[in-house]
Amino acid sequence: MGSDIRRVMVTGALGQIGSELVPRLQRLFGTQNVLATDIKEPSSDYSGSYERLDVLELDEVRNLVKGYDIDEVYHLAAILSAAGEMRPDLAWDVNINGFRNVLEVAREGLTNKIFHPSSIAAFGTETPRLNTPQDTVLTPRTMYGVTKVTGELLGKYFFDKFSVDVRGIRLPGVISNVAPPGGGTTDYAVEIFYEAIKKGSYECFLRSDTTLPMIYMPDCLKAFQDLMDAPSENLKHRTSYNLASLSFNPAELAAEIQKHNPQFTITYEPDFRQKIADSWPMSIDDSCAREEWSWTPDYDLEEMVDDMCFILSARHEKGEI
Ligand code: NAD
Ligand code: SER
Numbered sequence: 001m002g003s004d005i006r007r008v009m010v011t012g013a014l015g016q017i018g019s020e021l022v023p024r025l026q027r028l029f030g031t032q033n034v035l036a037t038d039i040k041e042p043s044s045d046y047s048g049s050y051e052r053l054d055v056l057e058l059d060e061v062r063n064l065v066k067g068y069d070i071d072e073v074y075h076l077a078a079i080l081s082a083a084g085e086m087r088p089d090l091a092w093d094v095n096i097n098g099f100r101n102v103l104e105v106a107r108e109g110l111t112n113k114i115f116h117p118s119s120i121a122a123f124g125t126e127t128p129r130l131n132t133p134q135d136t137v138l139t140p141r142t143m144y145g146v147t148k149v150t151g152e153l154l155g156k157y158f159f160d161k162f163s164v165d166v167r168g169i170r171l172p173g174v175i176s177n178v179a180p181p182g183g184g185t186t187d188y189a190v191e192i193f194y195e196a197i198k199k200g201s202y203e204c205f206l207r208s209d210t211t212l213p214m215i216y217m218p219d220c221l222k223a224f225q226d227l228m229d230a231p232s233e234n235l236k237h238r239t240s241y242n243l244a245s246l247s248f249n250p251a252e253l254a255a256e257i258q259k260h261n262p263q264f265t266i267t268y269e270p271d272f273r274q275k276i277a278d279s280w281p282m283s284i285d286d287s288c289a290r291e292e293w294s295w296t297p298d299y300d301l302e303e304m305v306d307d308m309c310f311i312l313s314a315r316h317e318k319g320e321i
Contacts, residue, residue, distance in 0.1 A: 007033045009070040009111075011055050011102070012077030014038040016190075017117075017220065019179035021074060022048065024221050035068050038077070055098030058105075065110045072113040072228065075102045081121050082273050083183030084144035095147035099154065106164040113165040115228055118152050118240055120172050120213055121145035121185075125279045132281035134242045134288045141279040155239035167227050168239040172213035172246070172284065174220050175304060177311045185276045189214055189253060192266070193308045196257050197316050201265045205273050208251040208266075211282040215245035216304040219297040223289075230293035237288050244284040245297040246304065256305040 006029055013022050013036035025034045026048055036042070037053035049068075053060055055077045065073065077098050084091030099116060106114055123132055124139035138149045148170075155166035173186020180194075181187040188204050189212075195202040215223075223243055232238075248256075254266040289295035299307070315321045 005029050005033060006071040007035075007069055008072045008074060009035040009037060009065060009068065010074045010076060011037050011053060011098070012075070013050075014040050014042060014179070015076055016176055016179045016181045017174060017217075018074075018076045020176060020217050021076070021221060021224065024225075025074075028225075035064065035070065037064065055101055056093060058101045061101045062105050062108070062110065065105050070111045072115070073102055073106070073111055074115045074224070075099060076117065078117075078147075079144065080182050080184040081119075081142050081144040081276055082185055082187070084147070085142055085272065085276070088143035091143045091147055095144070096150055096154070099151050103154065103158045103164060103166070106166075107158060107162045113167070113228065114155070115224060116151060116155055116166055116168045116239065118148045118168045118170045119145070120170055120280050120284070121276075122148040122152065122170055122240070123279070123281050127281065129280075129282045131283050131285045132242065133285050134237060134240075142276055145279075152240040159238060165232060166239050167230075167235065169223055169227060169241045169243045169289070170284075171220065171243060172215045174217060175214055175246075175308065176217035176220075177308055177315070178217075185273045185280070186212055186214060188250060192250070192253060192257065193312050194321060196261055196264045197309070197312050198321065200261065200263050201267070202254075203267050203269050204250045205269060205271045206250055206277050207270050207274060208268050209249050210274065210277045211247055211249040212277060213244060213247050213281055213284045215243065215297065216299040216307070219245050219299055222298070223295060226295060227289075227293055234292050236292060241289040241292075241295075242284050242286045243289055243295065244286040245299070246301050247283040248301055252301070253305070256301055257309065260305070260309040
């Protein structure tokens, strides 16, 4: 991991990923060098620099990047897959026009580097679902997926045309224990832990055999940093890296949780998110990420479940959840 100090701004910083990315960046670069922003208000005890920012307001994005002399932007503000199917117009606006504003500020030379996550939602039913290749058919079935493919292309265009250094990963579903997920199809894989600990049972909105690619938050954050620190000349797929870590279905995850809590029960009540999940890959070929910036995950399913159960049980005992 690079040790040079950069001044970084995070958009969508109060979401699932931003809530853990910001403290990590604060440890890495110093709290004074990290600006967290979101359209929401933070809690009264929020630690570090915070500014309210709607990424749809170009002048506000520009003023903050300029005012804080930002070197890098981690652009996390977005509307996710399930929420995006409820509000496709909003998903297009935030995910495309919000990103376009960040790109524009970089094109003006006000910041050097942008991290912009894509997603497994970039793929569709025509894509091979097992060991999905890096370069393959991209025919997403959700507005969220449409914005992710467009975002990959927009980032690449700004790199090719204006030398804006944009980097991105097609993230699998992220599993974490700090902030709840924000309206995605993979959210079940987080909710299940909270419900297992609080109630001992969970009603899953996907079928038991729905295998999806997933990643544990520590590996997700490691991937962000490894890609941001990689030499630019190595990056042939710079805005759209396939990333693999875990692949499992709800029944397999439940069985792993039952090793910690044998009384835990799961039932299945698939809803509209099943169709979205059925259009996504089951496993991913991430050989380009491994070759071009040495990606390797640390956690397997058992280790992730051990860690999640340990951390959330401790939070439950303290009355936090
Ligand atoms: P999240 O929904 O938890 O957080 C998104 C944040 O964006 C929220 O805090 C929200 O308030 C903020 N936001 C929404 N509209 C905004 C606006 N107009 N201006 C400023 N902020 C706004 O999402 P997340 O899980 O943290 O995801 C972050 C990024 O990672 C997104 O681009 C998402 O597509 C991508 N991603 C996430 C996952 C996952 O499983 N979490 C998987 C693949 C890709
Ligand atoms: N976890 C995300 C979602 O389900 C995938 O991008 O929307």
